[in-house]
Amino acid sequence: MTMQIADSVPLSAPDARARAHAAAARDNLRTEPRAVRIVIIALAMTFLSVFVVLPLVVVFAQAFSKGVLAYFAALADPEALSAIKLTLLVAAISVGLNLVFGLVAAWAIAKFEFSGKTFLITLIDLPFSVSPVISGLVFVLLFGAQGYFGSWLRDHDIQILFAVPGIALATTFVTFPFVARALIPLMQEQGTQEEEAAISLGASGLQTFFRVTLPNIKWGVLYGVLLCNARAMGEFGAVSVVSGHIRGETNTMPLLVEILYNEYQFVAAFAIASLLAMLALITLIAKTVLENHLDEGHDASEH
Amino acid sequence: MSIEVRNLVKKFGSFKALDGVDLKVNDGELLALLGPSGSGKTTLLRIIAGLDWPDSGEVSFNGEDALAQGARERHVGFVFQHYALFRHMTVFENVAFGLRVQPRAIRKDEATIRMRVKELLDLVQLDWLADRYPSQLSGGQRQRIALARALAIEPRILLLDEPFGALDAKVRKELRKWLRSLHHEINVTSIFVTHDQEEALEVANRVVVMDKGKIEQIGSPDDVYESPATAFVHGFIGESIELPVLIADGLITLGDRPLRLAADGLAPGASRLFVRRHDMLVGPPGSGAFEGAVQHVRNFGPVQRAEVALSGGQTIEIDAPRGRELRAGDTIGLEPRRYRIFAG
Numbered sequence: 001m002t003m004q005i006a007d008s009v010p011l012s013a014p015d016a017r018a019r020a021h022a023a024a025a026r027d028n029l030r031t032e033p034r035a036v037r038i039v040i041i042a043l044a045m046t047f048l049s050v051f052v053v054l055p056l057v058v059v060f061a062q063a064f065s066k067g068v069l070a071y072f073a074a075l076a077d078p079e080a081l082s083a084i085k086l087t088l089l090v091a092a093i094s095v096g097l098n099l100v101f102g103l104v105a106a107w108a109i110a111k112f113e114f115s116g117k118t119f120l121i122t123l124i125d126l127p128f129s130v131s132p133v134i135s136g137l138v139f140v141l142l143f144g145a146q147g148y149f150g151s152w153l154r155d156h157d158i159q160i161l162f163a164v165p166g167i168a169l170a171t172t173f174v175t176f177p178f179v180a181r182a183l184i185p186l187m188q189e190q191g192t193q194e195e196e197a198a199i200s201l202g203a204s205g206l207q208t209f210f211r212v213t214l215p216n217i218k219w220g221v222l223y224g225v226l227l228c229n230a231r232a233m234g235e236f237g238a239v240s241v242v243s244g245h246i247r248g249e250t251n252t253m254p255l256l257v258e259i260l261y262n263e264y265q266f267v268a269a270f271a272i273a274s275l276l277a278m279l280a281l282i283t284l285i286a287k288t289v290l291e292n293h294l295d296e297g298h299d300a301s302e303h
Numbered sequence: 304m305s306i307e308v309r310n311l312v313k314k315f316g317s318f319k320a321l322d323g324v325d326l327k328v329n330d331g332e333l334l335a336l337l338g339p340s341g342s343g344k345t346t347l348l349r350i351i352a353g354l355d356w357p358d359s360g361e362v363s364f365n366g367e368d369a370l371a372q373g374a375r376e377r378h379v380g381f382v383f384q385h386y387a388l389f390r391h392m393t394v395f396e397n398v399a400f401g402l403r404v405q406p407r408a409i410r411k412d413e414a415t416i417r418m419r420v421k422e423l424l425d426l427v428q429l430d431w432l433a434d435r436y437p438s439q440l441s442g443g444q445r446q447r448i449a450l451a452r453a454l455a456i457e458p459r460i461l462l463l464d465e466p467f468g469a470l471d472a473k474v475r476k477e478l479r480k481w482l483r484s485l486h487h488e489i490n491v492t493s494i495f496v497t498h499d500q501e502e503a504l505e506v507a508n509r510v511v512v513m514d515k516g517k518i519e520q521i522g523s524p525d526d527v528y529e530s531p532a533t534a535f536v537h538g539f540i541g542e543s544i545e546l547p548v549l550i551a552d553g554l555i556t557l558g559d560r561p562l563r564l565a566a567d568g569l570a571p572g573a574s575r576l577f578v579r580r581h582d583m584l585v586g587p588p589g590s591g592a593f594e595g596a597v598q599h600v601r602n603f604g605p606v607q608r609a610e611v612a613l614s615g616g617q618t619i620e621i622d623a624p625r626g627r628e629l630r631a632g633d634t635i636g637l638e639p640r641r642y643r644i645f646a647g
Contacts, residue, residue, distance in 0.1 A: 193387035196354050199374045200381040201401035201456055211404070215391040
């Protein structure tokens with residue numbers, strides 16, 4: 001009697017069997033022994049700590065090594081303030097320009113068919129593939145005293161190199177792809193049907209853009225602007241070539257960090273560096289939030 | 304509002320999407336554009352809506368030139384195949400969109416807009432979904448919201464591109480009936496595009512059959528089914544048996560076998576014979592125009608579908624009533640109750 005019951009249990013309990021099958025399948029998919037898993041995870045964590053977290057900690061430790069007062073004194077230095085102001089100004093200009101250029105380029109690529117489109121897409125990526133130093137040199141060749149437009153600019157008393165316009169131009173060039181890159185795949189995926197629907201419902205071009213297109217891409221725009229801004233504030237190479245390093249005038253924050261460091265002013269150098277590090281952290285958090293929103297947008301459009 | 308299309312041509316590169324299309328749509332009509340994919344039916348619809356422009360030809364609404372106006376001015380309601388609802392707006396705002404973007408001079412006040420949207424949502428029987436977003440709706444619900452949105456601007460013409468194409472069979476059948484009764488209610492000139500013959504025959508007052516950028520036939524659902532004008536229409540609508548025949552000396556021959564069918568008034572030469580599956584009557588061997596051996600039999604409700612190898616070598620499928628059971632191996636005679644022969 002008891003034997004029979006014991007036998008009949010697994011047969012009459014398909015749930016239990018299904019559970020056993022599922023467990024077996026799980027084990028098959030994850031065959032690495034526990035020890036291997038622990039070693040791999042530990043390696044990854046150690047690598048991250050040494051190469052990413054440690055430098056970040058060092059920046060802040062150095063910045064505060066002479067105390068909080070020394071830290072704020074370093075930031076209040078006129079040279080530091082001028083560098084912060086210049087960096088914000090240049091970032092504002094280049095982000096503003098790239099927002100407009102990026103929207104226009106993405107719109108053209110995603111919503112229209114024209115010959116040379118592939119070439120345009122490749123061209124947009126050019127600033128990413130060229131070394132920033134070369135990008136800077138291009139502007140020196142164009143606008144420098146011996147450059148193509150050099151004499152004309154001198155005759156008309158226009159200063160581009162070693163001044164804000166040159167720095168803004170170089171930064172804009174280097175950060176150009178961010179907004180366009182963030183928008184092109186998004187706008188291509190969304191297609192033109194919603195715009196067509198809006199127009200057939202009587203909306204004007206501007207109404208269509210502000211009521212339909214822009215709301216659909218707003219998270220993508222923010223994402224592009226965020227990355228563009230982070231790069232604009234942190235750009236060193238291209239700006240270094242065109243800035244001329246005039247103290248208190250054409251030094252951006254990354255340039256000032258290098259100068260101060262070379263002059264053994266470690267607290268001051270790391271104080272400025274800590275601001276850039278904080279910018280990076282804020283960017284990272286904002287990026288994560290935005291990516292979540294972008295994913296939601298994709299999900300909603302899948303149905 | 305009547306629509307008239309004259310000699311419309313539209314090319315995409317070297318592909319002729321529309322190759323000289325003439326069409327007149329009467330006021331209040333519910334017209335179906337029926338054809339396989341690539342036949343140009345959607346292109347024709349988009350040109351009428353102003354979402355595409357022809358290379359040549361004319362489109363007029365009530366006699367006035369429509370091509371002189373952009374999509375925005377035409378007051379045409381367009382329902383897209385994939386709905387194209389504004390994904391960041393609620394159902395309510397989707398429907399209200401057309402009213403909100405009107406020029407300030409004629410824009411209605413908020414209370415009127417709200418009332419109108421509510422009426423429309425009642426009309427499509429989805430007022431309880433007003434606060435949802437499109438991603439939270441089922442396909443059938445989205446389709447009805449897209450229709451309500453298009454109707455909000457009180458369109459002079461309603462155009463629907465494959466309105467039921469993306470829906471499952473059951474919902475599609477329900478929505479067909481619903482669309483027909485809705486059209487009866489609002490009575491606005493409507494054109495819908497479909498590749499589904501059943502849909503076209505069931506819903507429309509008149510059917511336009513298109514193929515390769517040309518109109519093959521225009522007629523009532525009965526016309527296109529009962530008297531197809533071309534071989535394409537016969538083959539496309541309803542299930543047909545198609546046999547290559549030769550007409551010579553007052554005889555119709557299939558392969559080397561003369562058929563006992565009248566060849567009066569037919570032009571000599573290679574032709575195609577069309578018979579509806581259910582118009583092939585089964586008789587004893589030796590009777591009828593054809594003879595063949597039954598290969599397979601499958602039962603579909605009231606009919607049995609038999610695959611028959613004709614003595615000429617061709618294999619055809621016929622639908623016979625269930626009265627007299629057919630079995631594989633039987634030799635039978637077949638007589639077409641009705642048939643059509645098209646040259647070419």
